[in-house]
Amino acid sequence: MQGIGVTGAVSPALLQEEAVAQSAAGVMGPGAVPVTLTLNGKVVKVTVEPRETLLDVLRNNLDVTGVKRVCDRGTCGACSVLVNGKVMYGCSILAIDVQGKQITTIEGFALTNGKPHPVVEAFVNNDAQQCGYCTPGFVVAAKAFLDHNPNPTSDQVKDGLGGNLCRCGTYMGVRKAVLEAARVMKGGSRG
Numbered sequence: 001m002q003g004i005g006v007t008g009a010v011s012p013a014l015l016q017e018e019a020v021a022q023s024a025a026g027v028m029g030p031g032a033v034p035v036t037l038t039l040n041g042k043v044v045k046v047t048v049e050p051r052e053t054l055l056d057v058l059r060n061n062l063d064v065t066g067v068k069r070v071c072d073r074g075t076c077g078a079c080s081v082l083v084n085g086k087v088m089y090g091c092s093i094l095a096i097d098v099q100g101k102q103i104t105t106i107e108g109f110a111l112t113n114g115k116p117h118p119v120v121e122a123f124v125n126n127d128a129q130q131c132g133y134c135t136p137g138f139v140v141a142a143k144a145f146l147d148h149n150p151n152p153t154s155d156q157v158k159d160g161l162g163g164n165l166c167r168c169g170t171y172m173g174v175r176k177a178v179l180e181a182a183r184v185m186k187g188g189s190r191g
């Protein structure tokens, strides 16, 4: 802090000046601050500390529990969400940084017009889950993948979902499910 003397004594006036300067520069925190998110098509307001991840805010503050915490360090994909349609790990982004963006969790599309989304239905049809802990993240990633790759091969599904891990080893079921969902979303049959 510029202006602090060698004695180490900090005057209250100086601290106040620092606080005003930080505020003018747009610095937030370290205490809780109001944040506005666009979540599954709705505007929600929440008060969080700037250090809190989107994953924590969704689960702990907004009761959105489809996003799962497994590794909490950006390696497994269990916390996958869509941010402006792109898959991101909720544990690796801060809630304050996604203000003004469209955030979609599995709760935002699992039921569409009262019916299961084709990707959700295909996961059920193909036994693409065991413990199910990784499943919402896979479904979110699969939906985003199919939005951009409506006619994938099995190898492309494997590569496209490479950011999601399943400890139970349901990869074959997941690939079959995504291929089935691709057929159904184009108006074809399940089989």
Ligand code: FES
Residues within 6 Å of the ligand: 068, 069, 070, 071, 072, 073, 074, 075, 076, 077, 078, 079, 080, 089, 090, 091, 092
């Ligand atoms: S919990 Fe976020 S990537 Fe694993």
Ligand code: FES
Residues within 6 Å of the ligand: 128, 129, 130, 131, 132, 133, 134, 135, 165, 166, 167, 168, 169, 170
């Ligand atoms: S179904 Fe258990 S971790 Fe994937």
